[in-house]
Amino acid sequence: MRGFVRAVGFFLSLLICREFSEAAVRGGGQASSPPRGWNSYDSFLWTISETTFLRNAEIVSKKLLPYGYEYVVVDYLWYRRNITGAYENSYGYDVLDEWGRVVPDPGRWPSSVGGKGFKEVADKVHAMGLKFGIHVMRGMSLQAFNGNTPILDVIKGGAYKEDNRQWGAKDIGLIEKKCGWMDNGFMSVNTATGAGKAFLRSLYQQYADWGVDFVKHDCIFGEDLNIDEISFVSETLKELDRPILYSLSPGKFATPAMAQDVSGMVNMYRITADDWDTWADVESHFDISRDMAAARLIGAEGLRGNSWPDLDMLPLGWLTEVGSKQGPNRRCGLTLDEQRTQMTLWSMARSPLMFGGDLRQLDGTTYNLITHPTLLEINSFSTNNMEFPHINVRKAHSALIQSSRSAKNISADMVGVLGLTSCMDSKAIGWVDEAEKQGLDKICWKPDMESSGNRSFCLHKRKPLLTSDEEVNYLKQNHGKFQLLAAERMDFCLDSSMRRKVTAVEQTSNSFSECKWNSNQLWELSHNGTLVSSYSGLCAKMNLVTDTGEGGARAWIANGRRGEIYLSFFNLNPSKTVISAEINHLAKALNDPNLRQGGTCRCTEVWSGTNFGVVKQTLSIAVQGHGCALFVLHCKSATS
Ligand SMILES: *[C@@H]1O[C@H](CO)[C@@H](O)[C@H](O)[C@H]1NC(C)=O
């Protein structure tokens, strides 16, 4: 069986490999699907050496290139000497050429000696079948400014002259526009001057000469926005013979309005601050991804092709502690559920996938996650990607709910919490059997509508399986009594008492647990609308309370390229939560008229491998705290 699974996996990866390269050919334009690769920052911060970089690139070419990971990117400060006194915002340790341009630190990049820059590294990377990327900062270095270096005129050759004089770095550096988080390092240049333009042109011409295929331009977007420099660099890249992917980085945040201003000029742009391996970092990407999707920015027109909101590198596997000068030195701090949530959101939101871990120590779990065939299919080829707000959320172990948050509405919602009371309490009245009216096996709470804000709430009657004599006898003895499920397809039954000691605060909520033939889970509906527990003789009532949320839950949907639908549930709560969605709401969101009129879907969940069979109405699953579920649905209309 294992061998078979492996063989299928191998076949799939061959298939995927072919399809990725076909897509690259078919798309034609630059970044026709979200770019994919490896970046040195998460595992080495700034102190990577040539040998280590090339060793990682080699592993990318062998193990990840077949899955579309084609860029290898050196992150920041490759020009800074790695000696005592040098750090992220130190001054005076950068290696510059005579024209004030940063060049690789010869101590760490020995092949750069003699003015060769990154040429040899790029050649080696290309020979591996990969593309080469570098990180650069905004404008010009403070060292160049203070040294008032001359500016290279790459069009005429020699020093840049205008109005009968030679221009220098002090003529173009905007000292009042230093990078906010590296003010000893870099500042913007004045793009309104010919000399400012000449300086930027001399940088990008040099990158192209080295054989660079990807530029990550930092401290230029988000609250560090400098639209003049972005526009000029974008124009310059368009004029170069060499296609270079253009990626932007912000300081801390970006908004859809900022993204709209730049998306047409670039290929990808970061929309959050640096993402590290904490749950808070993962969680902070949900709102902004939703807003970028809603603004139709995913895959919008970009520089020589398309552009993509970038959720940042994947800090998985073997990483470096921030502030360290020698990496890597620790494992990723996310649980496996949290890592799956990250990969699934990055895939559903079609973010570029830039792996950040040290590949020399790539473990099997991380490898399988970043090369997961379904995730990569979604990431490369899905369409119509968006957050899907119409989900119901029920905490699996405390009771229940009708919490649907609309896309932009993060205000607290009301939830129903089941409590128990004396059956003589008039507040216990309000339960009805919906089976009499619609042929549905439901028990619903429909009390005085005015006081409950017109909310109703239903539990599902469990269908007896009648598979054992014990069960048949039990039901005979308990005629008219039933078990209640949290959701149609979940085997969690409502308990009438706690299975463990609880604190006073928890007292109000009941719990669901595995269904058992036990009076604790048997209920009976009285003629006066009370729901009686066989265990205690007490009656159920609903209390409406404000849902404080605890992070709640999210869902995303997308169309697959072969007619399939992808649906992911994300449980942002720390505890297990039942999340469900209605098929007809999916149909509405994806604007699928066939499905709207009573369609059904065949459905599989990817992480558990569970086949849910044909789902007619509600899709429901218990999701681990901080975990996710990913469904692949094949749907058809009722008439076909
Ligand atoms: C950088 O400097 C640190 C501290 O001196 C050292 O441990 C590390 O090996 C150096 N890295 C490289 C690539 O030179």
Ligand SMILES: *[C@@H]1O[C@H](CO)[C@@H](O)[C@H](O)[C@H]1NC(C)=O
């Ligand atoms: C947010 O939800 C609340 C409660 O459900 C509702 O009253 C309010 O109108 C909603 N606001 C928006 C902007 O949708």
Ligand SMILES: *[C@@H]1O[C@H](CO)[C@@H](O)[C@H](O)[C@H]1NC(C)=O
């Ligand atoms: C509802 O009916 C039950 C059984 O007949 C009775 O014991 C209970 O007091 C009634 N409750 C109310 C609130 O009328």
Ligand SMILES: *[C@@H]1O[C@H](CO)[C@@H](O)[C@H](O)[C@H]1NC(C)=O
């Ligand atoms: C409940 O529904 C009734 C009738 O449709 C309506 O008049 C009333 O305003 C609603 N109440 C709330 C709180 O929404």
